[in-house]
Amino acid sequence: MKKVRVAVLGYGHLGKWHCQKVEAHKDMAEFVAIVEKFPAGQESARINHPQVKVVSDIKEIINDIDAAFVVTPTSTHFELVKYLLENNKHVFCEKPICSNDEEGKALARIAADKKVVLQVGHSERFHEAWEKLKDKFAKLTPPYTVRMNRVAPFKGRATDVDVVQDLAIHDLDLVLHLFKQKPLRITAQGQKIRTNNWDHANIHLALEDECHVFLVVGRNAVKEMRDVEVISKDGMMMVDLFTNKIFEATNTKYEDGTFVKDQDYSKRDHLLLEHKYFYDSVLKSNPAIIGLRDGLNAVHLVDCTLKSMETQKTIQVNLG
Numbered sequence: 001m002k003k004v005r006v007a008v009l010g011y012g013h014l015g016k017w018h019c020q021k022v023e024a025h026k027d028m029a030e031f032v033a034i035v036e037k038f039p040a041g042q043e044s045a046r047i048n049h050p051q052v053k054v055v056s057d058i059k060e061i062i063n064d065i066d067a068a069f070v071v072t073p074t075s076t077h078f079e080l081v082k083y084l085l086e087n088n089k090h091v092f093c094e095k096p097i098c099s100n101d102e103e104g105k106a107l108a109r110i111a112a113d114k115k116v117v118l119q120v121g122h123s124e125r126f127h128e129a130w131e132k133l134k135d136k137f138a139k140l141t142p143p144y145t146v147r148m149n150r151v152a153p154f155k156g157r158a159t160d161v162d163v164v165q166d167l168a169i170h171d172l173d174l175v176l177h178l179f180k181q182k183p184l185r186i187t188a189q190g191q192k193i194r195t196n197n198w199d200h201a202n203i204h205l206a207l208e209d210e211c212h213v214f215l216v217v218g219r220n221a222v223k224e225m226r227d228v229e230v231i232s233k234d235g236m237m238m239v240d241l242f243t244n245k246i247f248e249a250t251n252t253k254y255e256d257g258t259f260v261k262d263q264d265y266s267k268r269d270h271l272l273l274e275h276k277y278f279y280d281s282v283l284k285s286n287p288a289i290i291g292l293r294d295g296l297n298a299v300h301l302v303d304c305t306l307k308s309m310e311t312q313k314t315i316q317v318n319l320g
């Protein structure tokens with residue numbers, strides 16, 4: 001295969017960006033189709049991508065593609081990913097890979113004997129900050145505490161799911177990606193403010209070696225905040241994901257006499273990188289950079305969080 005023949009499923013808020021990234025990788029991808037269920041989206045897809053076939057159902061083009069980007073609402077991911085896998089297609093699925101553990105188990109069974117790439121869109125892993133701090137995070141002396149914030153004023157999007165599936169999943173995945181100590185238990189509380197789903201959540205993860213994560217996510221906040229702070233006996237590291245800045249305060253003075261050092265890091269196009277990794281994996285038969293197991297573990301932490309919010313009990317984590 002010289003180029004991957006692809007379709008983008010869902011021409012909504014994020015699907016439009018995925019279509020642009022397919023076009024930006026003309027050397028590796030051939031843009032075959034956009035699958036959009038509703039006429040208004042189809043019309044806008046035809047105007048913006050006149051050279052691409054626009055259809056309403058994946059079944060119409062399944063034999064013309066090697067791979068698909070699933071960028072439809074979360075509740076549709078399971079059926080679409082299942083169908084693509086059953087037809088031996090490579091899949092990039094936006095986060096979350098599916099809605100709950102039960103669906104995850106079924107997907108794992110179907111994917112087990114398939115020789116295809118399945119990449120999950122946990123785009124927050126692509127911040128340059130993590131590359132700059134990876135070694136320091138790996139050497140953290142337990143016990144340490146992590147505080148994470150991801151809150152924003154109401155935007156009216158993704159109200160078909162709650163704030164845990166929509167926002168907290170980014171940070172729950174980052175906990176698994178960034179820290180050596182794994183989650184053991186989750187205790188969470190939530191508020192339904194504007195929708196019938198959880199709009200705000202306070203989540204506590206007890207990690208191995210007496211480490212802790214305190215995560216706050218909300219979609220009805222007074223201002224936008226996205227940051228991660230790590231505190232151990234060696235000092236504090238803080239990443240502002242909104243302004244792309246890293247702050248560090250160790251347990252000694254810096255050479256210039258100050259106690260806090262800050263540095264900027266580059267803002268990158270995460271989606272563009274995700275596309276490049278995906279085509280690379282398909283064309284070179286490499287494993288996905290973020291695979292099914294990562295996707296399922298993040299869904300499991302979401303499930304535990306929701307269970308805790310619903311029952312007001314602490315839930316044991318059981319990662320695969």
Ligand SMILES: NC(=O)c1ccc[n+]([C@@H]2O[C@H](COP(=O)([O-])OP(=O)(O)OC[C@H]3O[C@@H](n4cnc5c(N)ncnc54)[C@H](O)[C@@H]3O)[C@@H](O)[C@H]2O)c1
Pocket residue numbers: 009010011012013014015035036037038041056057058071072073074076094095096121122123124157158166
């Ligand atoms: N990685 C990230 O940072 C990030 C950011 C935003 C959204 N997302 C994820 O992307 C997904 C889509 O989010 P969005 O904000 O673009 O949603 P959206 O509602 O704006 O768009 C979804 C589109 O899919 C279409 N659709 C629904 N069912 C379909 C089907 N069976 N076949 C084809 N089209 C169908 C809808 O008509 C709509 O146009 C969600 O799962 C969300 O969690 C990820």
